[in-house]
Amino acid sequence: MYQVKEAFYSLQGEGGQAGRASVFCRFSGCNLWSGREEDRARAMCRFCDTDFVGTDGQNGGRFASASALADHLATLWPDAPGTATPQVIFTGGEPLLQLDNPLITAMHARNFDVAVETNGTLPAPPGIDWLCVSPKGTAPLVQTSGDELKLVYPQAEALPEQFVDLGFRHFFLQPMDTAPRGDDGDTLAETVAYCLANPQWRLSLQTHKIAGID
Ligand SMILES: C[S@@+](CC[C@H](N)C(=O)[O-])C[C@H]1O[C@@H](n2cnc3c(N)ncnc32)[C@H](O)[C@@H]1O
Ligand SMILES: Nc1nc2[nH]cc(C(=O)O)c2c(=O)[nH]1
Ligand code: SF4
Ligand SMILES: [Mg+2]
Numbered sequence: 001m002y003q004v005k006e007a008f009y010s011l012q013g014e015g016g017q018a019g020r021a022s023v024f025c026r027f028s029g030c031n032l033w034s035g036r037e038e039d040r041a042r043a044m045c046r047f048c049d050t051d052f053v054g055t056d057g058q059n060g061g062r063f064a065s066a067s068a069l070a071d072h073l074a075t076l077w078p079d080a081p082g083t084a085t086p087q088v089i090f091t092g093g094e095p096l097l098q099l100d101n102p103l104i105t106a107m108h109a110r111n112f113d114v115a116v117e118t119n120g121t122l123p124a125p126p127g128i129d130w131l132c133v134s135p136k137g138t139a140p141l142v143q144t145s146g147d148e149l150k151l152v153y154p155q156a157e158a159l160p161e162q163f164v165d166l167g168f169r170h171f172f173l174q175p176m177d178t179a180p181r182g183d184d185g186d187t188l189a190e191t192v193a194y195c196l197a198n199p200q201w202r203l204s205l206q207t208h209k210i211a212g213i214d
Contacts, residue, residue, distance in 0.1 A: 002069050002098055003028040006057025009076045012089060013208030015132055015150050016170045017115065020087060023076045024214070025069075027092040027099070028055055032119055032136055035093075040181070045119065045136040047152065049180045052093030070106035077112075087113040087130075096122035096143075104128065118143060134174075135163065150204055152176050153191045164200060172204035 005026045012020045029035075032045035035053040040046055055061050059076065063069035077086045088107050090099050096118050104127040107114050115130035120143040124131055131146035137157040145167030151160055153173040160173065173195060175187040195201045208214060 002063040002066075002103070003055050004060045004063065004069070005052050005055060005093060007059040007073055007076060008214050009078065010208060010214045011211070012087075012115070013206050013211075013213075014174060015172050015204050016148050017087075017130060018204070018207050021084065022087040022089045022115065023073050023112075024089050024091060025073055025095075026050070026052060026057070026060075027090065027095050027097065028052055028060075029097055030092055030094040030119075031097060031121060032094065032139055044139050047155075047176055047178070047181055049177050050093070066100070066102035066106040069103060070110055073107070074110045074112070085113050086111060087115055089115045089117060091117040094119055094122070096124060099125065101125050101127065120144075133168070148172055150174055153194065154187065160194065160198065160201060171201050173201045174204040174206065177206065177209070 005028045007025045009023050012018055012022045030052055033043035033048055073088055095116055104114050104125060113129040116128050117132045119136050119139060120133040120141045121139050124143050132148045132150050133143050133146045134150045134152060135141050135158050137155055148170040149163055149166060149168040150172040151158065151163060153175060173191050175191040178185045178187060191203060195203050
């Protein structure tokens, strides 16, 4: 049984695939935070910008099989002109609590590329076409390779220097959106300064928030 908070069609807002039309599948639940505000201050991950509790969002629900969920997600891709390969982005919550080989295979069978956004604390199954790992504080990182490492910045307990020798093709710093925690810090200027001083790192902005889309 897969538990999905919400699913929607939008543009990938972040990282090396920013701007690409994609179906998002946001799984319910995370291993680093309960999702309840009263638990945030003592969670392993404290800056989350996402509601991933329950299955009550748009196109959310409980799906009994990989084929049932894959059919549901495929209906969200538009019947549009051109030759673009459809993409599904599995996120959450923490998608690697639920994503498995049958679901990856089912999406490939429907001609979708499979992208994943993970906190890196769980091993990724094979067959993922674009793996984004985003380390969190002191949470032990087990997924040490992939297509992009996208570090939310700054995090006192997860410094960019800790990750530069890992097996990723791209290294991004993404300014922490401090609004979810009720701060008003200027993380953008700090992130820009770090990228200028350390050219291995590229700036990732959350462009969907700028555009005012999901
Ligand atoms: C909500 S998480 C879900 C996927 C997975 N649990 C993870 O953390 O990578 C999706 C992406 O948003 C990023 N993110 C979460 N909260 C953020 C914030 N306040 N500011 C900037 N990026 C944030 C995460 O680091 C991750 O790259
Ligand atoms: N447009 C858009 N792009 C995204 N890239 C990663 C997201 C996520 O929450 O995982 C996200 C999201 O929530 N919306
Ligand atoms: S690991 Fe990802 S989903 Fe979980 S609380 Fe952190 S940012 Fe949110
Ligand atoms: Mg998001």
